[in-house]
Amino acid sequence: MKTTRITCMIVDDEPMALSLIESYVLKTPFLELRQKCDSAIEALTLIEQEPLDLLFLDIQMPDLNGLEFSKLVPKTSRIIFTTAFSEYAIEGFKVEALDYLLKPFDYAEFLAAAMKxxxxxxxxHGPHKEESDEKAQNFLFVKSGYKQLKINLDEVLYFEGLKDYIKIWLRDNSKAVLTLMSLKHLEKQLPSHKFMRVHRSFIVALDVIDEIERSQIIINNKRITVSEQYKPHFLDYLKKNSLD
Structure with missing residues (x-):
């Protein structure tokens, strides 16, 4: 499954607004938060070091406001303005902002702008960006308890579905990470060249398979059955990656 990952930065001098927008970004699968800062001056230095796709940018800030800053941003970076003052809307669109979020805004409004x-x-960019993003995507943030945990996909052995929850089994952990999510939703976020669903309750990391015995995959001494529903796809993968 190809997944577009949009790298982004949040710039806002209000700590509560910065924290709220960060929480919105982290729960949006196709957004990847790279930077957050509380001043346009700091943001200017950061974006010169690492160009990013998208900026969530407050307008009213000291020293250098968002409208002034937007004129200094590389043309490859796009902007969604976030502000409490509606009178800036026209000026915002004059600098070709993708959208304009009027504070206070909820996640549904944020998501609509992000989808735009x-x-x-x-x-x-077409499919080429999606392909390169798929290759580059190597981690996911998942909610576990009251934390957002970063899961390195190279460390994953397999995902095990338990009704509304998923257990994430990692190489060096004897205890799984538990997160509230469905396997169906997770499957859409994973790079298809690295992971495959082989059962209603299991998605496996293909490069950690130790053995295949009849209809069972063995990973770290765990036996996982390849169900009939997913067997044709798995056999096709085996055929392409086997020496006859």
């Missing part, structure tokens, strides 16, 4: 950005990048 996703569609813009899809139209501009």
């Amino acid at each position: 950005a996703k569609e813009w990048f899809r139209l501009v």
Whole structure:
């Protein structure tokens, strides 16, 4: 499954707004938070070091406001303005902002703006960006308890579905990470060249398979049955990666 990952930065001098937008970004699968800062001056230095796809940018900030800063941003970076003042809307669109979020805004409003950005990048970059993003994507953030945990996909052995929860089994952990999510939703976020669903309750990391015995995959002494529903896809993978 190809997944577009849009790298982004949040710039806002209000700590509560910065924290809220960060929480929105982290729960949006196609957004990848790279930087957050509380001043446009700091943001200017950071984006010169690492160009990013998308900026969530407050307008009213000291020293250098968002509108002034937006004129200094590389043309490859797009902007969604976030502000409490509606009178800036026209000026915001004059600098070709993708969207304009009026504070306070909820996650549904944020997601609508983020989807607009996703569609813009899809139209501009086409499938090539999606393919490169798929290869580059090597981690996921998952909610476990009250934390957002970063899961390195290279460390994953397999995902085990338990009704509304998923157990994430990692190489060096005897105890699984438990997160509230469905396997169906997770499957859409994973790079298909690295992971495959082989059972209603299991998605496996293909490069850690130790053995295959009849209809069972063995990973770290765990036997996982390949169900009939997923067997044709798995056999096709085996055929392409076997020496006759």
